[in-house]
Amino acid sequence: LEFLKEMIVGVDLILVVIAASVITFGVNQFGNEWLSFISDSKPAIGTLGAFYSFALVFRTNICYSRWWEGRVLWGTIIVSSIRMAQQAHLWIKEPALVHRLSCLSIIFAYCCKAQLRGSGLEDATES
DSSP states (O other), rough: OOHHHHHHHHHHHHHHHHHHHHHHHHHHHHHHHHHHHHHHHHHHHHHHHHHHHHHHHHHHHHHHHHHHHHHHHHHHHHHHHHHHHHHHHOOEHHHHHHHHHHHHHHHHHHHHHHHHOOOTSGGGGGG
């Protein structure tokens, strides 16, 4: 359902660009005939402007919701890595295993970051 909403919101931008292009072409080709048509349709243009403003706000809210969800999930990964290292220190007796598990949990977070950014761990931007 969210995908369908995004498609509708994404298509309306293309429609606005096409409509603006047609109106601009009409004004340049036909002159005053189109200008009187546009001046007579001010209420319709105002309603259309309000609709597109609402669509823009709706799209911005969807983008912010996705960003916030990603932020929450990333925070969950980091907190889980910290908790796993703490639990390892508490329950595992061998210091070498504790150190290895702690390092692996840290590396897991770095690997997730590199995967999400589409780069590798050897990139200078990932340090």
